[in-house]
Amino acid sequence: MAIDLEQFKGIFFEESFEGLDAMESGLLEMNEGGTDLETVNTIFRAAHSIKGGSGTFGLGPITSFTHIMEGLLDEMREGKREATPEIINVLLESVDVLRELMTAFQNNEAPDVSHMEDLQKQLAAIRDSAAVSSAEPAQDSDSQDADESDEKETTVEGWNISFHPHEGLLKTGNDPALILRELGELGEITVEADDSHLPPLADMDPEACYLSWEIYLKGAIEQEQITEIFEWVEDDCDLELTPVYPARNKDDRRDEDRRVATSDDRRQENRRQEARRPNDKAPSKPATTIRVGTDRIDAIIDMVGELVITQSMLSQLGEDFDMSKLERLRDGLEELERNSRDLQENIMRIRMQPISFAFNRFPRVVHDLSQKLGKKIRLELVGEETEMDKTVMEKINDPLVHLVRNCLDHGLELPEDRIAAGKDDEGYVRLKAFHQGGNIVVEVSDDGRGLSRERILNKAIEKGLVKETDVLTDEAVFMLLFEAGFSTAEQLSDISGRGVGLDVVRRNIESLGGGVEVQSRFGEGSTFTIRLPLTLAVLDGQLFRIGGDTYVLPLASIVESLQINRDLLGGVGNDAEVYRLREEYIPIVRLSDIFSTGEHIDNLENALLVVVEWGEKHIGLLVDELLGQQQVVIKSLETNYERVKGISGATILGDGTVSLILDISGLVEISYSIRDAMKPRLAAVNGKSMA
């Protein structure tokens, strides 16, 4: 039977990750002392389901790992084992290990099992330690199996089966007729019914079974094949199996009339089943899925309906159009615009998910870290229902974790320090999400010690990021935290200083078209604010021309556009040009060189310069002509073609032509490499304050 279950793998992974999240929050709840049975049951069910599914898909390590977890959890829910903080911590770590394994399998990578094996040992140690319940006598029946297989050397000729159902057998939905039918499939059967126990009609319970059967089954049939058929009714009947051997072998058999009671041979059956692994076909990465409420789908279907109506109205109008119908055409086109805008908005909403998906991991993070750091920390989540694009959410996960860890590690003080500072010994970290214009804002704030302007400034001077003579506002000083290579922690802790600093956080957020800022009051706490576009699928773009082609720049990155005034041009070396804009020298990037249009403008007088943000700095892009601004739908270049440096994607314009969307940091790199090829780059060009 070629039934391909591979297509269900995606759902399984998705469900399992949800299950792991549920386990995690359940375990955290238990840790706070609330061990109610339903919580334990939920955790148990998640482990159980993951185990069941992983077996189907041949994910052996997950199956064996969850098996041990399941055993422990089962003891806990039966009240045989107490949920100590140690056990909960090991189980929490197990959740992490499962996540890792699951992710590896999902990406078709070989899982790193070292961590798992380590934890598996810990779990087994706990299980074997103060086990209140007696261990399952699993070994016993194994040795029995071995004995039996030794004896089964002589082939049987047939079996005498005596089948006496109890009166209640029918009430479990089992049917002797079906059992006999199944026996008949093993070999030729001779059946004799015994109706001697039938009561008089008046006393008969129509739902009871009064008949019994003597069956002779002919053929060299294994005993397990027969017991398997009777497996479900072994407690609802008296069953005797007697092997019948060929006559000439009779003397050899000492225990010829060995009567075998319905023995439990399930273990053998199970072993056979285990051997039959699901087909390990060429693995393909399962498609990621998203859950969408049916109301959203319904809304879209409604809108498609309206669109179809508008379309048919317009095509009718087009059949015999004359100028008298111009007004109606205009109305129709307006309607069409409205329809497509609504449709666009609603389709974008499909990708929207509540930020609680990203927030949910933080109870765990805070739990683990507050233990590790010896701090008392309360986590507050605000605006969990705020929705954002799934892709954006996946990408801000790491920056968020980084910021929260940072707050816990550096921001919040130890309980004694807090008391000394006149604060409550318990500090808080608050994650707050809300919408603001076309953006989503996520704040990470704490009531810890706040940022020290002096310490940051001293460090920045020491690192050569600023000069002692520079006059900086508080905000500007705090933003230095996000500079590459800046870290105030005297020693790198394994909590926040994992070799990546806040500069990585900023870069990640900026690559999503967002920004990050920080406010802080010394002694009172800090707030990190992340601002992100609602979606990555649509972009407000500025169209412009270079040579014969139209390109798009993200509108949000443009600071201003200007015509070059010759007097403000400066040159450093032959090709490295800078433009003086107010107090800043801005490197000029000639896009015509990067895109090799073949036109080199010698006279920059009156040429158009688009000033864009490049991290903290500014860059001037030399363009031939500025065109309109419009919303563009971003198409991935990677999926449709391949990754190209300096290009973040493509879009299709109204007239059907394809236009490339520029990626500023990529362009800057290319422009430097072009320059490097001609002449060694002068470091000064890179700096922003050249005065």
Place this chain on the structure above:
Amino acid sequence: MSKVMIVDDMASMRKMVTFTLESEGHEVIEADDGDVALDLAKKENGINLVITDVNMPNMDGITLTGELRKLPAFKFTPILLLTTEGAKEKKMQGKAAGATGWLVKPFDPDKLLATAKKVLR
């Protein structure tokens, strides 16, 4: 062909069972816990086979089995429990509640079809 009800809180499991049974021409209805299944059982006619997971929120499979057996239409309907190997205690509890038999996880489509054939007339 027959009408089968699959009860499981894991959508992946339900989908696999449904897919497998439908490939053999059976009609399948799905329920994601015992409560839903019991409601469906009262509404739907002619269910020939119930396959239910044991561990589910709201109402577990064993309670569901007991409740189904109280309904006249389900007095003799085969009810199979989805269990993991070696869960002897669960199997016995299930039998006591009126379950016909069990299907052992991990899910194996061939095994499911063979078992369905075994209990369907």
